[in-house]
Amino acid sequence: MSELSHRSDRDAIIAAVQRLFEAGVMSASGHANLSARVSPDLILLTTQGFVRDLQASSLALVEVSGKVVEGEVDPTNQEIIDMHTAVYRLRPEVGGIVHTHSPNLLAYAMANRPLPSRYEALRRFGQASDIPVVPWAPRGTERSVGAIVEALEADPGTKAVLLGNHGVLSFGPDPVTAAMVVVVAEEAADAELAAQALGGARSLPEGASEEIRAGMSRFAK
Numbered sequence: 001m002s003e004l005s006h007r008s009d010r011d012a013i014i015a016a017v018q019r020l021f022e023a024g025v026m027s028a029s030g031h032a033n034l035s036a037r038v039s040p041d042l043i044l045l046t047t048q049g050f051v052r053d054l055q056a057s058s059l060a061l062v063e064v065s066g067k068v069v070e071g072e073v074d075p076t077n078q079e080i081i082d083m084h085t086a087v088y089r090l091r092p093e094v095g096g097i098v099h100t101h102s103p104n105l106l107a108y109a110m111a112n113r114p115l116p117s118r119y120e121a122l123r124r125f126g127q128a129s130d131i132p133v134v135p136w137a138p139r140g141t142e143r144s145v146g147a148i149v150e151a152l153e154a155d156p157g158t159k160a161v162l163l164g165n166h167g168v169l170s171f172g173p174d175p176v177t178a179a180m181v182v183v184v185a186e187e188a189a190d191a192e193l194a195a196q197a198l199g200g201a202r203s204l205p206e207g208a209s210e211e212i213r214a215g216m217s218r219f220a221k
Contacts, residue, residue, distance in 0.1 A: 016175035079140025096175030104189035119188035136164035
């Protein structure tokens with residue numbers, strides 16, 4: 001891939017990776033995979049599962065059909081192609097996807113428990129419903145990808161899904177926003193677990209999402 005090829009999208013993926021590491025939400029292994037939509041039918045995808053110090057050479061151009069058209073995806077990462085492209089096919093508004101194993105979100109995924117939407121920051125990113133859990137299936141299989149699609153169809157507004165016994169998958173209009181969804185969801189999971197020692201987290205009042213949106217709109221340009 002040339003230095004100038006899809007430069008802004010490449011830079012957005014690299015910026016999203018930096019945001020994840022700077023926020024301290026990455027697992028000890030540093031595993032993640034990210035993608036960005038560069039056109040209605042093409043995405044940029046990380047070619048390996050470890051993204052620290054990600055370089056442009058570690059990105060491949062992939063059709064939303066799943067065909068790699070430029071670059072070489074590591075065999076260990078081939079199985080994530082269908083996971084990303086299925087979301088892009090289902091949600092035309094999605095411009096960036098992040099998959100990782102953030103520790104507190106992983107705890108919820110391991111317990112197969114949805115993450116409650118009780119943290120205001122989640123609502124500010126449009127996550128008004130609990131983040132659902134997709135039942136475990138081998139990564140990249142038709143059963144796994146099909147279950148992700150079913151979860152997104154059941155909750156068209158969700159910005160993320162927990163992958164049972166595996167990790168988290170988030171999406172947004174661009175890779176940095178998708179990364180920030182991971183950051184605030186990881187904060188929410190951490191707070192939920194900590195609040196258990198105090199008797200458990202309390203839900204936001206009815207109508208909170210509407211009030212939050214109204215407050216944000218007052219300062220929108």
